[in-house]
Amino acid sequence: MGKNRVHVDLATTSAAHRAELVERLTALGATRADVGQGDVPWTVMADPEGNEFCVLDPRPEHRDTGPIAAVVVDCADPRAMARFWGEATDWTVHEVTDSEAVLRSAQGVGPYLRFHRTPDVKTGWNRVHLDVRPYPGDDPQAEVARLRALGATPVELDGIHWTVLTDPEGNEFCLLSPK
Incomplete structure (x- = not known):
């Protein structure tokens, strides 16, 4: 099984909170995962069924998202995905580049929806x-x-x-x- 096309990013409030969350998730059965991320300031993990997720480093833009900072979707064209999902959900498009698009509820609450460009081709059904x-x-x-x-x-x-x-x-x- 390859990397999931859709995953969640978890928010943290400090380096200590991030370390505590990784420790708690590990005790619950999560494991560290390598999806080819290289040296990044967040921790990539997988739940007991192998679904990847990230425990992010503390970021100001995530301080009011709640525990889920973002739902991240791999895609070929972030601009097209922002157009579709912005219209489909009435969410506000916050950022659009050739590599990423970011949307959030028009009320400015809850997690972000991020579309991240990847060369990976979608195969099979998404697990998430x-x-x-x-x-x-x-x-x-x-x-x-x-x-x-x-x-x-x-x-x-x-x-x-x-x-x-x-x-x-x-x-x-x-x-x-x-x-």
């Missing part, structure tokens, strides 16, 4: 994926049509009572029912 919930009162079929118009593709799966789509780069996501 996004779930999207429409606004209360939205018509589910109209939401599917809107997402398709933005570039999403429906996925037919037997025995699933919710809608599964893929974004323009083939990353699966679930469209939940509006509350």
Whole structure:
């Protein structure tokens, strides 16, 4: 199994907090992982099932995200992903370059959504994926049509009572029912 295309980054508040969190996660069964990251200021780990995640160094932009600083998605074109996901979620695009795009809730709360350019080609189903919930009162079929118009593709799966789509780069996501 190769590196996951989607992973989470965990926020820390200090070097001591980062060390404590790595120690606690290790006690829970996580292990350090090498995904070819080289010498970086964060710690790459894998949960007991092999899903990678990062314990970040303290960063000012993550002080109010909560424990999950970001959901990171590998992609070929961060600009295209920012366009799609910004429109799909109504999240604010904070940064877009050829190598990365960063989005966050329009209310400025919660984790960031980061799209990181990678040469890796998507193969198979993502082990980790996004779930999207429409606004209360939205018509589910109209939401599917809107997402398709933005570039999403429906996925037919037997025995699933919710809608599964893929974004323009083939990353699966679930469209939940509006509350």
